[in-house]
Amino acid sequence: MSYSLKKFLRNRLALFGMVMILLFSIAAIFAPFIAPHPPNKQFFEGLSIEGAPLPPNTKFWLGTDLLGRSLFSRLLFGARTSLLIGIAANGAAVLIGAFLGIIAGYVKGFLGTAIMRFTDLMMAFPALLLAIALAAIFNPSLWIVALVIALVNWVQIARVIYSQTVTLVEQEYIEAIRSIGASWPRILFVHVVPHLWPTLLVWGTLGIATTVLLEATLSFLGVGVRPPTPSWGGIIYESQSYFLDAPWLVFFPGAAIMLLSLSFNLVGDALRDVLDPTQRGRD
Amino acid sequence: MLTFLAKRLGQSILILFGVTLITFCLSFLMPADPVRMIAGRSATQATVESIRKQLGLDQPLPVQYVKYLGRLVQGDLGRSYKQKTQVRELIMSRLPATLLLMVGTIFFELLIGLPAGIYAATKRGSPTDTWIMALSFAGVSIPQFVLGLLLLYVFANMIPIFPLGGYGSLKHLVLPALTLGISGGGWYSRMIRSSMVDVLRQDFIRTARAKGLTERAVVLVHALRNAILPVVAMVGLDIGIFMAGAVVVESVYGWPGIGQLAWQAIQMVDIPIIMGVTLVAAIGIVLGNLLADLIMPFVDPRVYLR
Numbered sequence: 001m002s003y004s005l006k007k008f009l010r011n012r013l014a015l016f017g018m019v020m021i022l023l024f025s026i027a028a029i030f031a032p033f034i035a036p037h038p039p040n041k042q043f044f045e046g047l048s049i050e051g052a053p054l055p056p057n058t059k060f061w062l063g064t065d066l067l068g069r070s071l072f073s074r075l076l077f078g079a080r081t082s083l084l085i086g087i088a089a090n091g092a093a094v095l096i097g098a099f100l101g102i103i104a105g106y107v108k109g110f111l112g113t114a115i116m117r118f119t120d121l122m123m124a125f126p127a128l129l130l131a132i133a134l135a136a137i138f139n140p141s142l143w144i145v146a147l148v149i150a151l152v153n154w155v156q157i158a159r160v161i162y163s164q165t166v167t168l169v170e171q172e173y174i175e176a177i178r179s180i181g182a183s184w185p186r187i188l189f190v191h192v193v194p195h196l197w198p199t200l201l202v203w204g205t206l207g208i209a210t211t212v213l214l215e216a217t218l219s220f221l222g223v224g225v226r227p228p229t230p231s232w233g234g235i236i237y238e239s240q241s242y243f244l245d246a247p248w249l250v251f252f253p254g255a256a257i258m259l260l261s262l263s264f265n266l267v268g269d270a271l272r273d274v275l276d277p278t279q280r281g282r283d
Numbered sequence: 284m285l286t287f288l289a290k291r292l293g294q295s296i297l298i299l300f301g302v303t304l305i306t307f308c309l310s311f312l313m314p315a316d317p318v319r320m321i322a323g324r325s326a327t328q329a330t331v332e333s334i335r336k337q338l339g340l341d342q343p344l345p346v347q348y349v350k351y352l353g354r355l356v357q358g359d360l361g362r363s364y365k366q367k368t369q370v371r372e373l374i375m376s377r378l379p380a381t382l383l384l385m386v387g388t389i390f391f392e393l394l395i396g397l398p399a400g401i402y403a404a405t406k407r408g409s410p411t412d413t414w415i416m417a418l419s420f421a422g423v424s425i426p427q428f429v430l431g432l433l434l435l436y437v438f439a440n441m442i443p444i445f446p447l448g449g450y451g452s453l454k455h456l457v458l459p460a461l462t463l464g465i466s467g468g469g470w471y472s473r474m475i476r477s478s479m480v481d482v483l484r485q486d487f488i489r490t491a492r493a494k495g496l497t498e499r500a501v502v503l504v505h506a507l508r509n510a511i512l513p514v515v516a517m518v519g520l521d522i523g524i525f526m527a528g529a530v531v532v533e534s535v536y537g538w539p540g541i542g543q544l545a546w547q548a549i550q551m552v553d554i555p556i557i558m559g560v561t562l563v564a565a566i567g568i569v570l571g572n573l574l575a576d577l578i579m580p581f582v583d584p585r586v587y588l589r
Contacts, residue, residue: 124302240535
């Protein structure tokens, strides 16, 4: 592990990602203390005389939105939405994917085939359309959005875990353990699942990057988290028709979404380099 | 080859069957009642019931599903609730725009992704490599709507070279295709890099270098030919995904493709359109994968179809 840890820490991009994730987490957790203004308060002086939003200035650091609310405060609280949904939705997707993948890979037979054919079916669905339709069916609260994303994103994880489980179960050491009479929970949890941890860890990180993007996209299309809950994609949705006059309302939330997603991508990629045994000694 | 084709076609039909089943179930979970939406608010109970009967929505769900399948087999996707036109015609009218955007996007994806990835692979471990990979990740991490709005701001507003959106000329195509090309190009560059890195370590590359070929010939002819396979698979996947349209980019640029159609249909609970688009998209994904599988042996003769 120390070899892996050293290799991980040598990757400067991953370190950058770690620091960014840490900063975003601090911003999200301590948002009420950091925010200079309440996120949903409409300031009379937050709009120009003509009623237009203000560009970044000394009072409102990142400017104000169409209703005269502080963009900086809304971004801080938006970090909560993004991180909560990112972690919860992806966590749920990994759980569902791992559960179905392990079952399909271990049990095989009819159940296994049925599960894998179902994932084939899900792969043929246009994911974004499915998410939009699901979000339109349920009235989206924060947790519903997380659930919708999880229902769309588990498929790939299930396939990866399935193929790994199948290879593991065919190994001779599993046959040996079985021949000395180990029970199936023991085989599964003591001898199979531990080998899947690296993959789960990598997907648990990389998947958050996709999830953050998907949440922002749903909010941008107006089927994500409902206002007034601040969400980065939602801020852009509210101000897109105005963006030529107030580009900061697109630029800052956009930069936030990209940085958070990029950070999880960089960390996840570095984890894969470190944890994947086929990558050992390649550089 | 033929057995492979037959087997894959059989699987594909099963998958499409499943897709119709799921879309059918989903469409009845939609909270709004389509009959009420067609009839309008002031309609009497009798009108509502007669419309329901006319659409066949008063019958039990299994009966409706079987009838729906029967019409599908004849190529009938049903009629839009709102626009009263055939769904097939609506989709066909949007298809050219979607196909054009697809071609433009794949062009930019390859134009950006391939050179970047190949170059990074030849400079593996160098700062250039790190930067190219970081930029590739940035490309896939930026939301399409943010990139789209930024490109519009810079290239249609600050420096007005391209129109602010719409459809009609090649100029209209550049920004939407570039938006999708940048985000897709990141995946292509990462993929071709890792596949190139694997190939460049093989013995035949050492042989090619040893017999005095230029580095250019080694990389672009000998290595690339062997590393291109995943890219073919990815293009196939892209073609399929595109059949659902690019909802986000089409909405940002006002591009009249299938994605826009689907998005409007979801907002208006126009169920026949939603089901039609989903089905067309699923057919696209299945065919795209099949196409990639069929092309692969020509690109790399080591691939056998079983």
